[in-house]
Amino acid sequence: MNEEEKYKEIRDKLKKLPKIKASENFNINLKQKINLAESKITGKELHKELTKKREDNLINKILGSTTRPWLIPAMSMIVIIFVILIFVYKTRDVQDIPIITQEKSEQQITSAPTTTSETEKPKEKQEQIAKVEEKEDKKTETKMPAVKTSGTLRSTDEVRQAPTLPPAETDNIKVQTKTKDAKGTMREEGEKVGTDELGKMPETKEEKKSEKSTIKKDTSKVKMKLILTEEEIKSIRDSVEKK
Amino acid sequence: MPDNKRNYKICSDEELIAFFQKEDIDAFNEIVDRYKDKLVNFIFRYTGSKEESEDIAQETFIKLYLNKKLYRDIAKFSTWFYTIALNITRTYKKKESKISTISISDYDPEHDKDFDIRSTVRNPEEEAGSVVESDYIQKAINSLEENFRAIIVLRDIEELEYEEISEILDIPLGTVKSRINRAREKLKDLLKDIYREN
Numbered sequence: 001m002n003e004e005e006k007y008k009e010i011r012d013k014l015k016k017l018p019k020i021k022a023s024e025n026f027n028i029n030l031k032q033k034i035n036l037a038e039s040k041i042t043g044k045e046l047h048k049e050l051t052k053k054r055e056d057n058l059i060n061k062i063l064g065s066t067t068r069p070w071l072i073p074a075m076s077m078i079v080i081i082f083v084i085l086i087f088v089y090k091t092r093d094v095q096d097i098p099i100i101t102q103e104k105s106e107q108q109i110t111s112a113p114t115t116t117s118e119t120e121k122p123k124e125k126q127e128q129i130a131k132v133e134e135k136e137d138k139k140t141e142t143k144m145p146a147v148k149t150s151g152t153l154r155s156t157d158e159v160r161q162a163p164t165l166p167p168a169e170t171d172n173i174k175v176q177t178k179t180k181d182a183k184g185t186m187r188e189e190g191e192k193v194g195t196d197e198l199g200k201m202p203e204t205k206e207e208k209k210s211e212k213s214t215i216k217k218d219t220s221k222v223k224m225k226l227i228l229t230e231e232e233i234k235s236i237r238d239s240v241e242k243k
Numbered sequence: 244m245p246d247n248k249r250n251y252k253i254c255s256d257e258e259l260i261a262f263f264q265k266e267d268i269d270a271f272n273e274i275v276d277r278y279k280d281k282l283v284n285f286i287f288r289y290t291g292s293k294e295e296s297e298d299i300a301q302e303t304f305i306k307l308y309l310n311k312k313l314y315r316d317i318a319k320f321s322t323w324f325y326t327i328a329l330n331i332t333r334t335y336k337k338k339e340s341k342i343s344t345i346s347i348s349d350y351d352p353e354h355d356k357d358f359d360i361r362s363t364v365r366n367p368e369e370e371a372g373s374v375v376e377s378d379y380i381q382k383a384i385n386s387l388e389e390n391f392r393a394i395i396v397l398r399d400i401e402e403l404e405y406e407e408i409s410e411i412l413d414i415p416l417g418t419v420k421s422r423i424n425r426a427r428e429k430l431k432d433l434l435k436d437i438y439r440e441n
Contacts, residue, residue: 007427014399022279
């Protein structure tokens with residue numbers, strides 16, 4: 001109340017302010033404006049209704065819903081299936097691309113040193129070598145232990161490809177080379193191989209000559225088919241010369 | 244349909260709007276008759292322009308006419324109606340300020356010479372003096388900040404209750420009271436300055 005009394009003077013002044021009246025045309029102007037606003041609203045509503053009707057007509061023309069209502073679900077299903085197919089097709093494309101590139105890269109890596117034609121050739125060679133060896137074996141009749149290169153040895157290409165031979169194979173080769181050169185000392189080492197494998201020793205000169213020829217052939221095969229160290233080759237040659 | 248026997252003069256505002264919501268145009272006309280002067284006066288004191296006040300008042304009635312069903316019998320009709328009027332006035336002033344950068348405080352009293360002022364029994368000298376004083380007060384009101392101006396007009400010119408003002412301005416009751424006092428203090432200072440200048 002104190003606040004009200006404090007500002008009593010100014011409050012009285014504000015209360016005494018002349019009251020502004022609306023003009024005489026206020027009601028008429030207001031009615032005109034209301035009519036205008038209503039007409040605008042009705043115009044908008046009419047426009048909306050007309051556009052709706054037009055849309056309905058278009059839909060009816062397209063689908064013929066009034067005459068053929070069954071077309072609506074059928075059409076919608078077709079559209080959905082079409083969309084799904086497109087989606088699936090696109091997703092497949094997207095998934096395939098990296099796989100193809102991966103496969104290509106793998107092929108590039110693997111196909112560089114060996115091709116199918118290259119792998120087939122050694123097999124043929126092996127077969128030919130095996131046949132030749134069999135013939136030679138028949139000739140020598142195993143007076144000397146035959147160098148079993150056919151089963152254990154690989155083609156030159158294969159050997160080159162392989163960084164190291166498996167231990168069993170290398171041992172076998174070494175053993176075989178030892179049997180060739182040291183006939184006297186062979187018995188000591190022959191224990192590893194076994195006496196049965198050594199077979200009978202050559203006795204006649206002819207037999208010795210034929211043996212030498214076979215050994216030479218065998219060594220040449222070894223040179224051709226294997227990448228042996230120079231020391232090994234020298235040792236083989238020495239043994240042949242001694243013989 | 245309007246009831247011919249109905250005496251709208253006796254009806255309360257809430258009853259009138261209820262009738263109008265049932266498409267009773269006479270009820271709307273009664274609302275217009277009751278509120279047009281109040282509304283024009285309120286808007287004039289708030290904006291300081293006679294033409295604008297009439298236009299805004301008419302716009303408020305149009306809003307009421309078109310959105311009559313939005314009123315719910317929760318608040319007083321006068322509160323709801325003043326809120327609409329104040330919102331429209333604020334948006335109107337915002338639009339106006341965007342168009343022209345002329346300040347509201349540049350109020351020219353001579354521009355509003357043809358005001359339809361309520362006739363009071365006064366001699367011409369007294370009347371001339373009161374007109375000059377009312378112009379000064381209006382000038383002071385126009386120079387107030389928007390929040391103070393609204394609260395002063397609603398409380399000290401339109402003589403609305405604190406609760407109603409609180410609802411119209413959407414501020415707490417305590418804020419209304421404190422803000423009114425601050426507005427009065429500012430107005431007092433402004434009037435002093437105006438009197439000194441003249």
